[in-house]
Amino acid sequence: MAASPRPAPVSVVVMGVSGTGKTTVGVGIAEALGCDFVEGDDLHPAANVEKMRSGTPLTDEDRWPWLRAVAGRVGEHEAAGTDLVITCSALRREYRDLLRDGHPSVWFAHIDTPREVLEQRLRERKGHYMPGSLLDSQLATLEPLADDEPGHAYTGQGSAQQTVDGLLAELADERPR
Ligand SMILES: Nc1ncnc2c1ncn2[C@@H]1O[C@H](COP(=O)(O)OP(=O)(O)O)[C@@H](O)[C@H]1O
Numbered sequence: 375m376a377a378s379p380r381p382a383p384v385s386v387v388v389m390g391v392s393g394t395g396k397t398t399v400g401v402g403i404a405e406a407l408g409c410d411f412v413e414g415d416d417l418h419p420a421a422n423v424e425k426m427r428s429g430t431p432l433t434d435e436d437r438w439p440w441l442r443a444v445a446g447r448v449g450e451h452e453a454a455g456t457d458l459v460i461t462c463s464a465l466r467r468e469y470r471d472l473l474r475d476g477h478p479s480v481w482f483a484h485i486d487t488p489r490e491v492l493e494q495r496l497r498e499r500k501g502h503y504m505p506g507s508l509l510d511s512q513l514a515t516l517e518p519l520a521d522d523e524p525g526h527a528y529t530g531q532g533s534a535q536q537t538v539d540g541l542l543a544e545l546a547d548e549r550p551r
Pocket residue numbers: 390391392393394395396397398399461495496498499500530531532533534535537
């Protein structure tokens with residue numbers, strides 16, 4: 375009997391504004407899928423990190439090299455045929471189009487969290503370069519997923535585990551493994 379074909383790999387890009395839970399939830403999704411997790415924040419050029427640390431929002435020009443680095447990681451996993459979970463705010467449609475270009479594995483998991491919850495999380499988060507003062511610009515830049523983009527938006531208001539489970543259920547529905 376012929377072996378059943380392996381499912382095509384999926385690259386879950388966990389997206390949304392700062393403090394929405396990308397890292398926390400992304401780690402949980404990767405554990406459930408049994409795949410690699412990549413922290414997209416670690417792929418920023420050092421100058422971007424310093425800019426954010428000093429309270430200045432990034433521009434499109436600042437973001438392009440970072441987005442290309444994220445896309446590069448997706449490409450590596452596609453070439454290896456392995457699943458991946460990677461965090462990347464991917465705030466604008468144009469950024470997501472870059473990530474998806476030539477990368478059919480990409481599936482966006484948008485964690486959508488109300489502003490007041492975000493403010494509290496950023497106030498309480500320790501040891502991160504991103505100041506809460508950049509939340510306004512993050513929210514102003516965010517363009518929600520459009521209907522023709524692969525992925526799903528899920529509320530980040532519940533527990534992290536609820537968000538992990540909700541996004542995994544949507545993924546299973548849209549990209550059966
Ligand atoms: N329900 C929740 N979902 C995700 N993160 C939460 C939740 N409740 C509290 N947090 C906390 O919110 C902060 C921001 O989460 P983080 O994963 O760093 O977000 P992001 O990567 O999107 O900036 C962390 O300190 C995290 O522990």
